[in-house]
Amino acid sequence: MISVTKPGESATPSYGPPQRVRTGSGRAAGPEWVNSFDRFVELLWQHADPTVIAQLEAAFRARGPLWAPIANAFSPEHGARLRARDWRAPGARRPAVVLR
Numbered sequence: 001m002i003s004v005t006k007p008g009e010s011a012t013p014s015y016g017p018p019q020r021v022r023t024g025s026g027r028a029a030g031p032e033w034v035n036s037f038d039r040f041v042e043l044l045w046q047h048a049d050p051t052v053i054a055q056l057e058a059a060f061r062a063r064g065p066l067w068a069p070i071a072n073a074f075s076p077e078h079g080a081r082l083r084a085r086d087w088r089a090p091g092a093r094r095p096a097v098v099l100r
Contacts, residue, residue: 041073045082053079 044053057074060067072078 042082045079
């Protein structure tokens with residue numbers, strides 16, 4: 001579809017300033033985002049080098065207080081909680097399907 005605009009008009013419609021919906025945690029409200037991020041953090045704590053995770057935490061803390069929930073996911077305390085909760089013996093098989 002071809003869009004024709006007159007001189008001086010914008011090609012994209014303007015509906016006013018963008019509005020943000022704030023949640024208490026500073027994260028997106030959608031459960032898909034939260035679940036996928038939490039799983040990403042779990043996998044990172046299982047497989048990544050702790051020094052890399054510490055660098056991630058420092059980078060997100062440097063961005064300011066709005067990024068604190070993300071930085072907290074990479075804190076050593078959170079990693080210790082994840083490891084204690086999801087401990088498996090070395091070589092233990094994972095289930096083929098995980099229901100959440």
